[in-house]
Every structure is written in structure tokens, then in C-alpha cells.
Amino acid sequence: MAISRAKTCATVLAILSTTGMGLLAGCSSSGNYAAPEKVTTVDVREQGAAPPPPPPPANSVVVTGATRAADGLYAPPAPAFVPPVMPAVNPGRERYDGKEVSPVHLVQSEPVSTFSVDVDTGAYANTRRFLTQGMLPPADAVRTEEMINYFRYAYARPDSREAPFSVTTDVATTPWNPDTRLLRVGLRGYDLPRAARPPANLVFLLDVSGSMNSPDKLPLLKTALSGLAGELGPKDTVAIVVYAGAAGLVLPPTNDPRKIRAALDQLQAGGSTAGAAGLKLAYNIAEDNFIEGGVNRVLIGTDGDFNVGVSDRDDLIAMIEKKRDSGITLTTLGFGQGNYNEAMMEQIADHGNGNYSYIDTALEAKKVLGDEMSSTLFTIAKDAKIQVEFNPAVVSQYRLLGYENRALREEDFDNDKVDAGDIGAGHQVTAIYEIVPAGVKGWIGPRRYGKEAPKPNPAAREMAYIKLRYKLPGGSTSRLIERPLSAKLLANASAPSGDFAFATAVAAFGQTLRGDALMNGYSAGQIESLAGEQTDYWRQEFLKLVDMADSLKGG
Structure with a gap:
């Protein structure tokens, strides 16, 4: 044809x-x-x-x-013929475009966090390559969100392709900082039958x-x-x-x-x-x-x-x-x-x-x-963006672990002309925020000339408001999913467990490899303990990588 x-x-x-x-x-x-x-x-x-090459024999x-x-x-x-040679790793010749670790934001002045979803996983496999060859990866090669999203978690399965996402949210105490809490936002895409x-x-x-x-x-x-x-x-x-x-x-x-x-x-x-x-x-x-x-x-x-x-x-x-x-x-x-x-x-x-x-x-x-x-x-949604607005009466400071190169301006969220990430059938996306409850000492001290921070409001019903915007394949107009987060989640937070604990361990590993100064010396042993015993092959491998990195650091 x-x-x-x-x-x-x-x-x-x-x-x-x-x-x-x-x-x-x-x-x-x-x-x-x-x-x-x-x-x-x-x-x-x-x-x-x-x-x-020489001419072939007749009839060949x-x-x-x-x-x-x-x-x-x-x-x-x-x-x-050239015998294959495995080149030695030389990070100085490899090219990465790492961003600075995401900064802390004051809710009073910057209450809204907006980013494009990301389902890449390359940074995790590349980090594994370095570690298995006896080298720590360059900090610029590590993207925490790709480390977290390398693994699957037990998020609810959405029912319909017309509403192609489930949204899971939970809050836990931060293992490396008793004064902060972790907010996990998890998305799971609709599984498209073969x-x-x-x-x-x-x-x-x-x-x-x-x-x-x-x-x-x-x-x-x-x-x-x-x-x-x-x-x-x-x-x-x-x-x-x-x-x-x-x-x-x-x-x-x-x-x-x-x-x-x-x-x-x-x-x-x-x-x-x-x-x-x-x-x-x-x-x-x-x-x-x-x-x-x-x-x-x-x-x-x-x-x-x-x-x-x-x-x-x-x-x-x-x-x-x-x-x-x-x-x-x-x-x-x-x-x-x-x-x-x-x-x-x-x-x-x-x-x-x-x-x-x-x-x-x-x-x-x-x-x-x-x-x-x-x-x-197989894309089930395109131009997917997440926006989280924190209530200053409940949360005073926050930072997003990873997603540095996926950050969007607040005004980009409602603008359907701004491109964002696509999500495929069955894809999962996980984001973890570290937050400081109102009235608790945070990373940033009070400012001499700034406005006085809002007083904590025990009667507040919401700690944050989450919005997800996306387009269906072939569509040009976005759809919106909105969900308030109850302040009770923050008040009732306990130590992370199960999938949340494992995702937190992966995030901690990524941040420590990046040299995050706010990890308070969280050790490899603590990361392994947090991750817990695992039966899945890929999760078991993660524990081995944590141990390898610790050995290379001289731990």
C-alpha cells in the first residue's frame, strides 16, 4: 500500500x-x-x-x-568486531538539570501551591544504576517525585472513564521532625480494559x-x-x-x-x-x-x-x-x-x-x-494540574517534596492554554507536602516588619482545599475536581503506616540523596525501619539501595 x-x-x-x-x-x-x-x-x-565486504560466494x-x-x-x-566494553561511570561527563530543593513557603503570603502532575520514573532507575556500581548519584540526578512515583500504592480504583481519577488524602506525623506533619495527595487513574x-x-x-x-x-x-x-x-x-x-x-x-x-x-x-x-x-x-x-x-x-x-x-x-x-x-x-x-x-x-x-x-x-x-x-487525561490552598488559621508553613521542575504559577491553573502532564490508564501520582501547624515553631522565624501571623483557630473546619484540573483525551476544555481537607486530619495525625510509611521512606531517601538540610540527619537505618519489611521485589530492592547508599557514605 x-x-x-x-x-x-x-x-x-x-x-x-x-x-x-x-x-x-x-x-x-x-x-x-x-x-x-x-x-x-x-x-x-x-x-x-x-x-x-568481499563478494559473496555464488548462489548465496x-x-x-x-x-x-x-x-x-x-x-x-x-x-x-569490537569487543563490548562497559564504560566507567563518569558523572562529570553526564548532563543533568537539577533544581534547588523546593523552598519553604509562608502560608500567610503564599497560601497556594500549584504544579503539573508527573509520572516519570527515570530518576529512580538512574539512581539505582549509580548505587549498584558503587557510586552515590549526583544530587542533580535525583528527583524525589520520580523516586516516589516509581512504586504503586493502594489507592482506590476509579469507577468510570468519565471521572477518571480517585483522590486519596491523608496526614501523618513527620518521622524526621516532630513539629511538622506530612500531607499525602494520591491520584489513581482509571484502568482501561485491554x-x-x-x-x-x-x-x-x-x-x-x-x-x-x-x-x-x-x-x-x-x-x-x-x-x-x-x-x-x-x-x-x-x-x-x-x-x-x-x-x-x-x-x-x-x-x-x-x-x-x-x-x-x-x-x-x-x-x-x-x-x-x-x-x-x-x-x-x-x-x-x-x-x-x-x-x-x-x-x-x-x-x-x-x-x-x-x-x-x-x-x-x-x-x-x-x-x-x-x-x-x-x-x-x-x-x-x-x-x-x-x-x-x-x-x-x-x-x-x-x-x-x-x-x-x-x-x-x-x-x-x-x-x-x-x-x-494510553492517555486517560491530559494537562493535569494540582493546586493546594492552605488555610493560614490551621497551617503556617509548607514545602513540597520534589516537583521542583513541575511548578506552575497560580494563574496557570485555570488557564487551559497552559500545558501540563498527561496521565495514562492505571497511572498513579503521589505528592507529599511537609507542613507546619499554626502556632507551632516552623523553619522560618517571625519577621520584624511583616504582618502578624493569624492566630490558630481551633474551630476551623478546613486545613486545606485541593483542586485537580484535567482534560479528557481529545477535549479542549478542562474539568475540575475539588475537595476540602478537614482540619481533623491534622489534629488526629499519627505515625505513617502501611503504604504511606513506605512512600515517606522513599521521599526521605530522595531528599537525603539531594542533600536536603531540613532532614535533620535522618539516617539510612531510620529510613529502612520506616519502610518496614516488604514482600514485593521492587520494594525489597529499594531497601537494598538504601543500605548501599549508606555504605558508600561511610555509614
């Missing part, structure tokens, strides 16, 4: 003409491309990287960088540049996507684009897991990184196969080392936002170490209304691209 998109071939031909590489089979002089009988691509190695199957004559699957020329999932048009953009030539990069990426091939529904399609010295279409849209896996098996790493060129081609293919009412998403698998082409992050973000507004979202999957550009990966996923995950093991690959893929792909 011919797929008409002049700009797709124009993009590819322009790239190839500048590199001196051959044309993509299926591209015509008219600028259109068609899915040929044999899948087509380009040789993604740098020109001159290796001499051409010829393999080239454009086609495999036997079955039409992509197979680049085999480069000279039969009700919309069809998905997925385009994988895979980095096969030389920097991906190590066991924890391209081989792990191939394993991850090979597992995903078996999760496809009957109406889903996958296309594969690769980029290195140039960009090329490896596999046109298909639903056949065997073709997807065979194409992945042939990928080799080599060349420089032209990420922007590959991204343009991936978007064009996604547009060509756009499914109205379905999932249209580009998924990038890379070490984030965009070092050729449009490398300016602002330019990339502008392009990604434009495509996002047209209905094509973006997910990033980070791999590897040494030259990892996490700052790029996390930010472009946020601006693309997708998700950012870091994959450090085969188990994490299965978790992200198997167990959690439905919540990653």
Missing part, C-alpha cells in the same frame, strides 16, 4: 544528499515514499568506517545496507551511533523493544527509524512481531549522532500513519547524546511542542552511562506530553515496556 507524504522523502533525500549515501528504496522523484515489497533503509554507519543470499534479499528485513553491513484500548501508531526512533556500542545501550534497547513486540494488539503498528551518520527507515509500519524482532536483531552501532534529523523523519512517518482517536507516539531510545545537527535543546523543544499540539506525543527511553544526557531526555519527554524512563537492566525493560506499557501509552 502506498503511503503518500512528500515531506518524508524530502527530509530523507536531503539528509542522504549531504552524506553521499544511496537513496532509500521506495522514494520516487515525486518526493513520495511507498512501503516496498522488501523493507528498505540506509546504511547508518559513517562513510569510510570500514572497507566493503546477498545482505546489504538497504535490503536483505531473502526476507526483506533490514541488515546493515557487519562492521569490524479490549477498550484504542489502536496505537508507534514509531521507534533508535540511536545506532557509535556511542551506543556497549552492552548497557543498544543490546539492552533491542531486548526491551523485542519484548514489547509481543504486547501489540491486532490494530497496533510499529515502525522503526534509526539515526547515526544519517537517518533511515528500517521497518515500515507493521503488526508482525517476527518482522519487528528480526529488524531489531540486525541493528549495529556505529557513526555520529544526527538525532534531530532522525526525529523529523520519525514524526513524518507518525503523521503519515496518524490514527484519529488512537495513540500516535514517537519513542526515542538513546543515551541522549545528540551531538550532531540541531543540538540546541530549545530548538528541539519547539519542534516537539508543535508536534505534540498536532496529536503526536513523545516518550524517551534512556540507556547507558558515561555520556548520558539526562537533562535532554527528561525535558523533551515532558514537553512532548510523554514519559521519561531510564532502563538499566532487562528487568527494568520488562517493567517499563511490558508491565507498565498500557499506562505509558
Whole structure:
């Protein structure tokens, strides 16, 4: 079936003409491309990287960088064998965009806290990578909200897709500060039944540049996507684009897991990184196969080392936002170490209304691209924002643990033109505030020239008011969920237990790794005790990571 998109071939031909590489089979002089009988691509190695192979014996199957004559699957020329080398971690070469720990706010002057929801988990897996290799992560690499949201909690299941969230709130005493309390706000998205999932048009953009030539990069990426091939529904399609010295279409849209896996098996790493060129081609293919009412998403698998082409992050973000507004979202999957550009990966996923995950093991690959893929792909609500207004008669000071790069202005909450986070089927979002009850000494002392703080009001019925604003998929007008929080929650607070205790332990771990000065020396042993005994594999692993971090600190 011919797929008409002049700009797709124009993009590819322009790239190839500048590199001196051959044309993509299926591209015509008219600028259109068609899915040929044999899948087509380009040789993604740098020109001159290796001499051409000798002619094959007579009657043998010829393999080239454009086609495999036997079955039409992509197979680049085999480069000279290079034994895989695991690079040593060098945090100085890795790039992060950490924010300062969220400050304390006085309720009297700043009663409202507003932020965009975040369901990324990459910071947790990346932190695990550092710890398992015997290093503490850089503070800038740790985002507490991604640590907390890596785990699932026992929130109530919503009943209807029309009201796609349940909202859970609870208050507990703070384990590291007897004068403060913790407020947890938990959201759980509607679980979309498999039969009700919309069809998905997925385009994988895979980095096969030389920097991906190590066991924890391209081989792990191939394993991850090979597992995903078996999760496809009957109406889903996958296309594969690769980029290195140039960009090329490896596999046109298909639903056949065997073709997807065979194409992945042939990928080799080599060349420089032209990420922007590959991204343009991936978007064009996604547009060509756009499914109205379905999932249209580009998924990038890379070490984030965009070092050729449009490398300016602002330019990339502008392009990604434009495509996002047209209905094509973006997910990033980070791999590897040494030259990892996490700052790029996390930010472009946020601006693309997708998700950012870091994959450090085969188990994490299965978790992200198997167990959690439905919540990653199938959006049940978009532009979700949370706003909490504290009552100064009950709460005097507060701070939000994490979400520093998701903060919004108060006026952004009611503005439907302000983009915010998307939530997928079954997704959970957890936020934890540390608050100071009115009349209790807090972190900030009284001001000489400021207004006198309101007197505590024991008769006050509300400690805070929570609002959640979101749009249904395809909608342009937001909906609002509102809930007052009873002041009795604060008065009756006790030590956190169960899921709340575990979430608090994860938050404490994240904040201590960030060097939060308000943790009052809360120790690894106290974090482990707070988390309690766990039977879940991932939670048990968390306890081991806490112990590893303590050992590395000399605890």
C-alpha cells in the first residue's frame, strides 16, 4: 500500500544528499515514499568506517545496507568486531538539570501551591544504576517525585472513564521532625480494559551511533523493544527509524512481531549522532500513519547524546511542542552511562506530553515496556494540574517534596492554554507536602516588619482545599475536581503506616540523596525501619539501595 507524504522523502533525500549515501528504496522523484515489497533503509554507519565486504560466494543470499534479499528485513553491513566494553561511570561527563530543593513557603503570603502532575520514573532507575556500581548519584540526578512515583500504592480504583481519577488524602506525623506533619495527595487513574484500548501508531526512533556500542545501550534497547513486540494488539503498528551518520527507515509500519524482532536483531552501532534529523523523519512517518482517536507516539531510545545537527535543546523543544499540539506525543527511553544526557531526555519527554524512563537492566525493560506499557501509552487525561490552598488559621508553613521542575504559577491553573502532564490508564501520582501547624515553631522565624501571623483557630473546619484540573483525551476544555481537607486530619495525625510509611521512606531517601538540610540527619537505618519489611521485589530492592547508599557514605 502506498503511503503518500512528500515531506518524508524530502527530509530523507536531503539528509542522504549531504552524506553521499544511496537513496532509500521506495522514494520516487515525486518526493513520495511507498512501503516496498522488501523493507528498505540506509546504511547508518559513517562513510569510510570500514572497507566493503568481499563478494559473496555464488548462489548465496546477498545482505546489504538497504535490503536483505531473502526476507526483506533490514541488515546493515557487519562492521569490524569490537569487543563490548562497559564504560566507567563518569558523572562529570553526564548532563543533568537539577533544581534547588523546593523552598519553604509562608502560608500567610503564599497560601497556594500549584504544579503539573508527573509520572516519570527515570530518576529512580538512574539512581539505582549509580548505587549498584558503587557510586552515590549526583544530587542533580535525583528527583524525589520520580523516586516516589516509581512504586504503586493502594489507592482506590476509579469507577468510570468519565471521572477518571480517585483522590486519596491523608496526614501523618513527620518521622524526621516532630513539629511538622506530612500531607499525602494520591491520584489513581482509571484502568482501561485491554479490549477498550484504542489502536496505537508507534514509531521507534533508535540511536545506532557509535556511542551506543556497549552492552548497557543498544543490546539492552533491542531486548526491551523485542519484548514489547509481543504486547501489540491486532490494530497496533510499529515502525522503526534509526539515526547515526544519517537517518533511515528500517521497518515500515507493521503488526508482525517476527518482522519487528528480526529488524531489531540486525541493528549495529556505529557513526555520529544526527538525532534531530532522525526525529523529523520519525514524526513524518507518525503523521503519515496518524490514527484519529488512537495513540500516535514517537519513542526515542538513546543515551541522549545528540551531538550532531540541531543540538540546541530549545530548538528541539519547539519542534516537539508543535508536534505534540498536532496529536503526536513523545516518550524517551534512556540507556547507558558515561555520556548520558539526562537533562535532554527528561525535558523533551515532558514537553512532548510523554514519559521519561531510564532502563538499566532487562528487568527494568520488562517493567517499563511490558508491565507498565498500557499506562505509558494510553492517555486517560491530559494537562493535569494540582493546586493546594492552605488555610493560614490551621497551617503556617509548607514545602513540597520534589516537583521542583513541575511548578506552575497560580494563574496557570485555570488557564487551559497552559500545558501540563498527561496521565495514562492505571497511572498513579503521589505528592507529599511537609507542613507546619499554626502556632507551632516552623523553619522560618517571625519577621520584624511583616504582618502578624493569624492566630490558630481551633474551630476551623478546613486545613486545606485541593483542586485537580484535567482534560479528557481529545477535549479542549478542562474539568475540575475539588475537595476540602478537614482540619481533623491534622489534629488526629499519627505515625505513617502501611503504604504511606513506605512512600515517606522513599521521599526521605530522595531528599537525603539531594542533600536536603531540613532532614535533620535522618539516617539510612531510620529510613529502612520506616519502610518496614516488604514482600514485593521492587520494594525489597529499594531497601537494598538504601543500605548501599549508606555504605558508600561511610555509614
